[in-house]
Amino acid sequence: MAKKKKMGLKQKYALLTRGLDWETTYQPMDKVFPYDKFEGIKIKDWDAWEDPFRLTMDAYWKFQAEKERKLYAVIDSFSQNNGHLGLTDARYLSAVKLFLTGVSPLEYMAHRQFAHLGRHLRGAGPRVAAQMQSLDELRHAQTQIHTISHYNRYFDGFHDWQHMHDRVWYLSVPKSFFDDAASAGPFEFLTSISFSFEYVLTNLLFVPFMSGAAYNGDLATVTFGFSAQSDESRHMTLGLEVIKFMLEQDEGNVPIVQRWIDKWFWRGYRLLSLVGMMMDYMLPKKIMSWQEAWEMYFEEQGGALFEDLARYGIRPPKYHDVASKEKDRISHEVWAIFYQYTHAAGFHTWDVDEAHKAWLSEKYPNTFDKLYRPRLEMWKGMADAGNRFYNNALPQLCTTCQIPMGFTEPDDPSTICFRSSEYGGDTYHFCSDGCKDIFDHEPEKYVQSWLPVHQIYQGNCGGASVEDVLKWYHLNLGTDNMAYEGSPEQKLWSQWMAGRHPVAAE
Ligand code: FE
Ligand code: ZN
Numbered sequence: 001m002a003k004k005k006k007m008g009l010k011q012k013y014a015l016l017t018r019g020l021d022w023e024t025t026y027q028p029m030d031k032v033f034p035y036d037k038f039e040g041i042k043i044k045d046w047d048a049w050e051d052p053f054r055l056t057m058d059a060y061w062k063f064q065a066e067k068e069r070k071l072y073a074v075i076d077s078f079s080q081n082n083g084h085l086g087l088t089d090a091r092y093l094s095a096v097k098l099f100l101t102g103v104s105p106l107e108y109m110a111h112r113q114f115a116h117l118g119r120h121l122r123g124a125g126p127r128v129a130a131q132m133q134s135l136d137e138l139r140h141a142q143t144q145i146h147t148i149s150h151y152n153r154y155f156d157g158f159h160d161w162q163h164m165h166d167r168v169w170y171l172s173v174p175k176s177f178f179d180d181a182a183s184a185g186p187f188e189f190l191t192s193i194s195f196s197f198e199y200v201l202t203n204l205l206f207v208p209f210m211s212g213a214a215y216n217g218d219l220a221t222v223t224f225g226f227s228a229q230s231d232e233s234r235h236m237t238l239g240l241e242v243i244k245f246m247l248e249q250d251e252g253n254v255p256i257v258q259r260w261i262d263k264w265f266w267r268g269y270r271l272l273s274l275v276g277m278m279m280d281y282m283l284p285k286k287i288m289s290w291q292e293a294w295e296m297y298f299e300e301q302g303g304a305l306f307e308d309l310a311r312y313g314i315r316p317p318k319y320h321d322v323a324s325k326e327k328d329r330i331s332h333e334v335w336a337i338f339y340q341y342t343h344a345a346g347f348h349t350w351d352v353d354e355a356h357k358a359w360l361s362e363k364y365p366n367t368f369d370k371l372y373r374p375r376l377e378m379w380k381g382m383a384d385a386g387n388r389f390y391n392n393a394l395p396q397l398c399t400t401c402q403i404p405m406g407f408t409e410p411d412d413p414s415t416i417c418f419r420s421s422e423y424g425g426d427t428y429h430f431c432s433d434g435c436k437d438i439f440d441h442e443p444e445k446y447v448q449s450w451l452p453v454h455q456i457y458q459g460n461c462g463g464a465s466v467e468d469v470l471k472w473y474h475l476n477l478g479t480d481n482m483a484y485e486g487s488p489e490q491k492l493w494s495q496w497m498a499g500r501h502p503v504a505a506e
Pocket of ligand 2: 270398399400401402403430431432435
């Protein structure tokens with residue numbers, strides 16, 4: 001009797017994604033899958049979906065378990081060996097705080113939304129891909145929380161990241177970005193997160209954070225970065241796959257997809273201005289400037305991608321030229337916002353020292369010395385005189401990206417860029433044409449925006465004073481916020497470093 005042949009991966013994958021689904025008969029398919037048509041995307045053949053990874057569930061669990069084992073072994077040894085003492089400087093941790101409070105909760109949101117897609121896409125192929133990504137994202141959230149929890153033992157601002165994510169003013173920038181994506185239909189969600197974010201812009205988030213971590217002795221963060229990397233390459237493939245799939249299925253999909261690409265490019269780009277600030281101002285040991293990263297990862301790599309997509313009738317995202325015009329400005333503009341509002345932030349900022357200024361002026365020859373150095377020097381002078389500048393007026397926010405209105409005109413870096421729209425008898429304000437366009441296309445969605453400053457003024461954030469609001473954020477006043485210099489964290493760090501590298505006896 002002939003032995004039954006073992007199935008190959010390809011065959012197993014085919015059975016998983018082509019053999020396990022069926023056309024329902026008790027209920028019409030449109031009732032079973034109620035979400036995948038209302039956006040106007042037409043799919044004629046769900047089987048045309050091809051996942052180049054062809055991963056089956058048993059293989060998936062095996063790979064992931066292996067990665068988990070390695071990750072937790074490294075984290076354990078990092079923790080036991082006081083790995084935090086190997087950091088370049090405690091200032092670096094401001095970047096990690098921003099990551100834990102701003103990015104990790106988005107991983108969890110991604111987990112939820114991909115689980116939703118894993119149920120609601122009509123084709124079994126994309127459903128399986130979404131299911132695996134959902135599990136990946138849950139793992140990312142968990143590994144980030146576990147890894148970073150080590151710092152919570154010694155440093156400030158890590159204690160209540162989830163609570164902060166839902167309330168703190170600047171965290172409404174990442175939160176509203178993801179809420180916008182998750183409250184869209186399934187295809188817009190895939191375009192926003194899988195394509196625009198994971199495929200087009202992800203290198204601008206992960207490379208800076210992970211190389212930044214490596215350069216600054218943060219082995220913990222490097223480890224989860226590596227552990228997430230192979231998932232990330234699967235996600236990027238899904239992102240490109242889904243775009244091509246939509247474009248190939250029906251010509252009518254092209255303008256819908258183009259509009260989403262325009263929207264999510266701009267939303268993602270505005271969100272990344274936080275990363276730009278992190279790269280240019282928060283890393284004690286720098287990797288590259290925001291401008292260099294933008295040129296490499298968007299202008300070059302993104303340029304090649306959109307050349308490739310031109311054959312489907314897709315052009316580069318609207319306002320990509322504006323983003324390029326701003327590339328030597330946004331990181332400085334955003335740092336200036338956070339410097340002024342550090343009393344209301346869950347991390348520290350500081351006066352930039354001479355070596356750092358020299359680096360900035362080398363990296364930004366056209367803008368830094370002329371536009372930003374004088375401001376930093378004025379602030380340094382104020383701080384030295386015992387009058388460190390904190391801005392006590394609440395800023396106006398952009399209704400779309402929710403960033404304080406600190407960006408400047410595309411062609412004039414000395415004038416704040418200010419746009420507005422009327423809707424339903426009210427006026428709404430925007431930081432850019434990109435953000436205004438997004439609002440104008442779906443005003444009913446954005447009039448609901450939870451704008452932190454408006455909420456404070458309406459009395460919904462714990463009280464009328466800054467102190468009331470910060471308590472409502474669960475910030476520990478005097479430790480989590482305010483300038484780095486003089487903070488408990490800085491004092492502790494200096495003590496440790498003095499103990500490790502004793503100064504020669506006088
Ligand atoms: Fe993730
Ligand atoms: Zn905006």
